[in-house]
Amino acid sequence: MLFPSFAFLVFLPLVFLAYWYLFGRDLRLQNAFLLVASYFFYGWWDWRFLGLLFASSMGDMIIGLALEGTRTPRARRAWVALSLVINIGVLATFKYFNFFVDGLSDLMLLMGMQPDLPTLRILLPVGISFYTFQSLSYTIDIYRGQIKATRDPIAFLAFVSFFPQLVAGPIERASNLLPQFLRPRTFDPVAARDGLRQMLWGFFKKIVIADSCAPWVNEIFAGDVSSTPGITLFFGAFFFAFQIYGDFSGYSDIAIGCSRLFGIGLSQNFAYPYFSRSISEFWRRWHISLSTWFRDYVYMPLGGWRTKWGRLKNILITFSISGLWHGANWTFIGWGLMHGGYYVPEILRDGKARRDHAQLRDLPAILLTFLLVVLAWVLFRSQSLSTAGAYLFYMVRHIGMSPGALLLWVWRPEMAWVLFLLVVEWRARRTQHALAVMPAATWQRWSIYSFLVLVTLIHLDMSTSHDFIYFQF
Amino acid sequence: MRLLLRACLFALPWLLLMVAAYVWGPHISTIDYLGGIRAKQERLTALGSPKVVLIGGSNVTFGMDSPLLQEALCRPVVNMTIHASLGFRFMVEQLEGGLGRGDLVIAPLEFSCYHDPSPINDTHMLALDRQPELTGFVPWYSRPRVFAGILVMRVQAVWKVWSGAWKDDSPHEVFRADGFNEQGDLISHLEMPVRPPDRIAELKYHSPTIDPSFWPVLERLQRNVEQSGAELIIAWPSVAESSFRPTASDSVRTALAEHGFTILGNAQNYVQADTAFYDTHYHLRATGRRIRTERLVKDLCSNEKVSCCR
Numbered sequence: 172m173l174f175p176s177f178a179f180l181v182f183l184p185l186v187f188l189a190y191w192y193l194f195g196r197d198l199r200l201q202n203a204f205l206l207v208a209s210y211f212f213y214g215w216w217d218w219r220f221l222g223l224l225f226a227s228s229m230g231d232m233i234i235g236l237a238l239e240g241t242r243t244p245r246a247r248r249a250w251v252a253l254s255l256v257i258n259i260g261v262l263a264t265f266k267y268f269n270f271f272v273d274g275l276s277d278l279m280l281l282m283g284m285q286p287d288l289p290t291l292r293i294l295l296p297v298g299i300s301f302y303t304f305q306s307l308s309y310t311i312d313i314y315r316g317q318i319k320a321t322r323d324p325i326a327f328l329a330f331v332s333f334f335p336q337l338v339a340g341p342i343e344r345a346s347n348l349l350p351q352f353l354r355p356r357t358f359d360p361v362a363a364r365d366g367l368r369q370m371l372w373g374f375f376k377k378i379v380i381a382d383s384c385a386p387w388v389n390e391i392f393a394g395d396v397s398s399t400p401g402i403t404l405f406f407g408a409f410f411f412a413f414q415i416y417g418d419f420s421g422y423s424d425i426a427i428g429c430s431r432l433f434g435i436g437l438s439q440n441f442a443y444p445y446f447s448r449s450i451s452e453f454w455r456r457w458h459i460s461l462s463t464w465f466r467d468y469v470y471m472p473l474g475g476w477r478t479k480w481g482r483l484k485n486i487l488i489t490f491s492i493s494g495l496w497h498g499a500n501w502t503f504i505g506w507g508l509m510h511g512g513y514y515v516p517e518i519l520r521d522g523k524a525r526r527d528h529a530q531l532r533d534l535p536a537i538l539l540t541f542l543l544v545v546l547a548w549v550l551f552r553s554q555s556l557s558t559a560g561a562y563l564f565y566m567v568r569h570i571g572m573s574p575g576a577l578l579l580w581v582w583r584p585e586m587a588w589v590l591f592l593l594v595v596e597w598r599a600r601r602t603q604h605a606l607a608v609m610p611a612a613t614w615q616r617w618s619i620y621s622f623l624v625l626v627t628l629i630h631l632d633m634s635t636s637h638d639f640i641y642f643q644f
Numbered sequence: 645m646r647l648l649l650r651a652c653l654f655a656l657p658w659l660l661l662m663v664a665a666y667v668w669g670p671h672i673s674t675i676d677y678l679g680g681i682r683a684k685q686e687r688l689t690a691l692g693s694p695k696v697v698l699i700g701g702s703n704v705t706f707g708m709d710s711p712l713l714q715e716a717l718c719r720p721v722v723n724m725t726i727h728a729s730l731g732f733r734f735m736v737e738q739l740e741g742g743l744g745r746g747d748l749v750i751a752p753l754e755f756s757c758y759h760d761p762s763p764i765n766d767t768h769m770l771a772l773d774r775q776p777e778l779t780g781f782v783p784w785y786s787r788p789r790v791f792a793g794i795l796v797m798r799v800q801a802v803w804k805v806w807s808g809a810w811k812d813d814s815p816h817e818v819f820r821a822d823g824f825n826e827q828g829d830l831i832s833h834l835e836m837p838v839r840p841p842d843r844i845a846e847l848k849y850h851s852p853t854i855d856p857s858f859w860p861v862l863e864r865l866q867r868n869v870e871q872s873g874a875e876l877i878i879a880w881p882s883v884a885e886s887s888f889r890p891t892a893s894d895s896v897r898t899a900l901a902e903h904g905f906t907i908l909g910n911a912q913n914y915v916q917a918d919t920a921f922y923d924t925h926y927h928l929r930a931t932g933r934r935i936r937t938e939r940l941v942k943d944l945c946s947n948e949k950v951s952c953c954r
Contacts, residue, residue: 621657631796
């Protein structure tokens with residue numbers, strides 16, 4: 172079920188009302204209801220993968236209990252390894268099997284052999300990368316002694332499948348989300364109101380920004396890059412930067428806002444990443460739940476991060492795995508490595524991470540960081556490394572700055588909405604989401620809501636279903 | 645509860661705005677092509693039996709010469725086709741109560757009919773926006789979604805008129821409700837050049853496998869046909885050469901055979917050069933349309949279920 176769909180418009184109020192008014196007095200019933208609603212939400216897309224979701228979750232719950240009941244380090248290592256094998260195995264089968272088989276075939280061809288390897292024709296279960304990582308972090312955290320295993324299967328299954336964040340995150344840690352399923356929840360009208368505001372901003376970003384930028388991006392990336400002006404190619408990448416931001420951070424805002432309606436807090440997933448002054452800051456602000464997941468479960472365990480060389484090695488390894496997490500294509504690995512490469516000057520300089528918020532005087536650093544990010548998005552969006560290379564090559568080669576061509580791209584409604592987004596988010600950059608701080612007067616607040624609803628309604632495209640980009644990951 | 649009340653209070657003006665846009669606003673599109681359904685439906689109920697009824701998708705709307713077919717089969721023809729996106733189920737619903745003894749239903753189904761027989765999309769919104777009487781052909785559980793879509797699109801239409809995005813309200817040269825002949829064939833495109841010049845949109849092939857939900861719909865049509873004393877002939881759509889995939893056609897024939905259905909003639913016979921088409925791989929122009937109809941007549945007349953008068 173997609174967030175911007177009629178089905179969700181009916182589903183959400185019904186689930187909300189039943190959750191608080193029918194099951195609000197009994198935590199177990201509330202969790203059971205959330206579980207059923209979440210499985211319904213997921214099954215609406217394809218019910219055949221519900222079994223996989225259930226089996227994968229139950230597997231981790233059982234392993235979690237086994238881990239807690241085991242004292243010997245060797246046996247504990249064996250249990251956590253089993254969890255890794257199951258989760259990564261599921262992911263590898265559905266997502267990477269053909270990628271690795273193709274790679275092996277290419278290698279065998281290079282060696283003069285005639286490979287005849289089998290490939291799988293299977294559908295990628297939506298959200299598999301998200302829920303396997305969430306589930307996996309649970310067993311790893313038990314192994315590390317950071318959390319206790321739960322004996323409540325309903326709460327655990329509801330934690331893994333919680334519908335707002337099931338298909339595209341944020342990837343929650345058990346230490347943050349699971350306890351919220353184990354203690355009684357009370358309705359907080361202030362949080363719920365704020366959640367609705369965050370959802371509204373999320374819908375605006377998805378429908379007005381991402382879906383408006385998408386047609387330009389699709390057209391430019393599908394065209395013949397060798398005969399396209401460099402400025403057009405640049406704006407193709409520029410609009411993609413806002414398409415993916417609007418799409419994914421919009422989804423996250425809707426997910427976080429929606430879960431607040433149910434008295435459950437999810438962690439912030441985007442913190443105005445395009446106002447970052449360096450690549451390391453960008454990664455502290457972009458897809459935060461994934462970045463911290465990789466930091467805690469890949470980067471840190473690699474060790475040796477106290478030396479410059481160790482840090483660089485870990486960053487390159489972590490980013491290539493992170494790239495691969497996004498999709499079974501060399502372009503994603505290239506995108507990850509490109510970002511890893513961007514870290515080199517920072518590591519060599521040994522600079523300290525800045526925790527304050529950007530100011531106008533930081534504009535040159537913000538623009539430079541944004542430009543680097545835009546260049547890397549070309550790899551992310553391209554079908555292959557060669558097409559990405561050609562795109563970047565012709566973008567630089569044909570970059571002639573004709574004022575007419577520039578005006579053609581700048582003077583567009585999409586650009587006006589992108590600017591609107593930037594202005595609103597710049598003003599709100601110290602807060603959790605763009606509409607977190609609102610005027611005190613009711614009529615002013617309602618005017619802002621009405622404006623956003625109207626603009627979103629006008630941009631809502633009824634002719635096609637616009638999936639979220641991150642659903643495919 | 646207070647939050648709910650406030651949310652309802654906030655939503656109320658929006659609902660009123662949508663209702664106002666529905667009552668007083670412009671239609672959701674300036675193109676009224678789907679308005680052609682009304683005349684087709686009226687002809688279906690007005691004609692007695694025996695008659696020939698065509699269903700299937702716009703390949704038949706654009707690419708059938710019904711007067712020629714009428715002459716060959718000595719029966720009046722009603723070409724019910726208009727847009728494959730309405731779905732096979734919608735087409736089958738349209739025929740309920742409209743068939744009689746001796747009728748011949750010819751169904752040159754497009755691949756989307758096999759792949760997704762019961763879609764609900766903006767084509768339904770476009771159709772129901774001008775003809776609410778078609779609501780009965782949409783499943784009850786999809787009606788709220790379709791009407792919500794119409795309400796949203798009506799607001800968008802008000803905005804388009806107000807902002808000047810719809811400057812020209814003259815009817816489309818081809819896609820217009822008055823572009824059909826008496827039998828229901830579209831004729832406004834016949835002498836049009838290929839658009840864009842020398843290139844037509846390639847068919848995006850769906851999975852060659854047939855969706856399981858196709859069979860109950862086909863069986864329902866078969867039941868309706870049998871109970872009315874009519875005959876059903878499944879036929880091939882016309883396809884442009886560059887889009888023809890023999891393997892896809894073979895898999896359709898095989899699957900139909902496995903379910904006890906036969907398909908008339910050979911798919912290859914209904915393939916024509918790309919230049920015979922107007923804007924898509926399915927939309928034949930004048931010459932191609934005549935050739936396609938002649939081939940269909942030949943196939944029909946060599947079939948024992950069909951009686952021809954020449």
